[in-house]
Amino acid sequence: MLFYVLVVSFISRITIATIHPNGKTKFLGYFSNPQEAAKAYDKAAALYFGEFARLNFDNLKSNEKEE
Numbered sequence: 814m815l816f817y818v819l820v821v822s823f824i825s826r827i828t829i830a831t832i833h834p835n836g837k838t839k840f841l842g843y844f845s846n847p848q849e850a851a852k853a854y855d856k857a858a859a860l861y862f863g864e865f866a867r868l869n870f871d872n873l874k875s876n877e878k879e880e
Contacts, residue, residue, distance in 0.1 A: 830854045834861040 830841035830850035841857055844850040851869040858866035 830857075832857045832861060 826845075828844040828847050828850040830844060830853045832839050832841060832854060839857065841850070841853045844853065855866075855868045855870055858868060
């Protein structure tokens, strides 16, 4: 089983993603699977933390450099 940063799955099979910029919790949404929640977290982490973001998927960081 894979675990992603700041992604929580419940028995109801709903996955929630959150991020904590500046010590405050930001709700990113409900997702049908952990991978989609992790992608949402990665986008928010890149926005809030830039080059210091801890991403779940490294390819998001390399895609942003190309743009």
